[in-house]
Amino acid sequence: MKIIQLSYDEKNPISGLSxxxxxxxxxxxxxxxxxxxTIINAKKLNVPSGIMTFSTHILSFLKQEHFRALSTVEDKIQMAEKLGFDYFFILVVSKNLLSMPAVQFVNRYLLDAAHVVVGYDYTFGYKGEGTPELLEQLLPRKISIIPCLNFYGKKVGSTRIRSLLEAGKIxxxxxxxxxxxxxxxxxVSGHGRGRQLGYPTANLSVDGYFIPKEGVYYTKALINQKLVDSMTSIGTNPTFSEDDLKVETHLLDYSDRLYGQDITILFYEYLRKIKRFSSGSELVDQLHQDEDNIRKISWSKEE
Known part of the structure; x- marks a missing residue:
């Protein structure tokens, strides 16, 4: 898959795409x-397939806020490649791009496409003036609009997923x-307390991600292309009077050195809230219980 970054004054260099x-x-x-x-259309028309997205969230750019993503650009690239896309386009968000009239946006990036697919609520161009209906006018016979998808009677969307993660409904x-x-x-390096308690943890720097509700989770860690059962803590450490929010994970049945490596944490179940324990030994007892619960969940999923 080829990755192409486009600024506001660059025309899409690839024509004939789905x-x-x-x-x-x-x-x-x-x-x-x-x-x-998109991929079905590419095969039907015998043309390459592509995804076009933005370098950052537009509202966060306008408000100069740090955006906490469900998936970073790097994540999107990895997933797109697994899906079999041929091209991944990144539109670099800037004031000039956001000032571009919708018709100019279409002429610059979409006019030479073989087919275009958007969601029912997709907007583009200056102040979001471009709509799927406008695309139907400007790109007749080569536009598909995907309707709203509901799940359990409610719209599937990033906002709903964030609310569920905030509630621990993994x-x-x-x-x-x-x-x-x-x-x-x-x-990154930590205080080493987990190792002293018999539960060494990998302390993670996870800048840029949306972080789920504070608590302890059943997770899996992807490291060196291998999935390992783990328990992950999100929150402070009140037992030792530490107020900084941390994400740290303990890998079950794994003893290799992790410091300095990049690992991916996959979330499966919320186990319990973060709480203060009267002593280190009481905390260890709880960690034993957490580990037992994780092993039971893991075994049940394998049956």
Whole structure:
């Protein structure tokens, strides 16, 4: 898959594509409807397939806020490659790009496409003036609009998934994503308390990701292309009077050194809230219970 970054004054260099457009935060179940149709159209028309997205969230750019993503650009690239796309286009968000009239946006990036797929609520161009209906006018006979996808009577979307993650409702969030929610982090040094307690943890720097509800989770760690059962803590450490929010994970049945590596954490179940223990030994007792619960869940999923 070829990755192409485009600024506001660069024309799409690839013509004749089956192309889908969107921000695609989470690459969730509804987005996958667009991806599937784009690849089907590419095969039907015998043309390459492509995804076109933005370098950052537009509202966050306008408000100068740090965006916490369900999936980073790097995540999207990895998923798109697994799906079999030929091209991945990144539109670099800038004031000039956001000032571009919708018709100019179409002429610059979409006019030479063989087919275009968007969601029913996709907007583009200056102040979001471009709509799927406008695309139908400007790109007759080569535009497909995917309708709203509902799951359990509610729209599948990034906002709903974020709310579920904030509530610790991981299984339902994963069903909307059609995969386990995951974050990738770099292992950094910590205080070493976990090792002293018999539960060494990898302390993760996870800048840029949306972080689920504080608590302890059953997770799996992807490291060196291998999935390992793990328990992950998100929150402070009140037992030792530490107030900084941390993401740290303990890998079960794994003893190799992790410091300095990048690992991916996949979330499966919320186990319990973070709480203060009266002593280190009481905390260890709880960690033993957490480990037992994780092993039971893991075994039940394998049956």
């Amino acid at each position: 192309l889908c457009l969107g921000f695609f935060d989470g690459m969730h179940r509804a987005h996958q409807k667009l991806f599937d149709l 299984p339902l969030a994963n069903r909307l994503l059609n995969r386990p929610y995951q974050i990738q982090g770099h292992v």
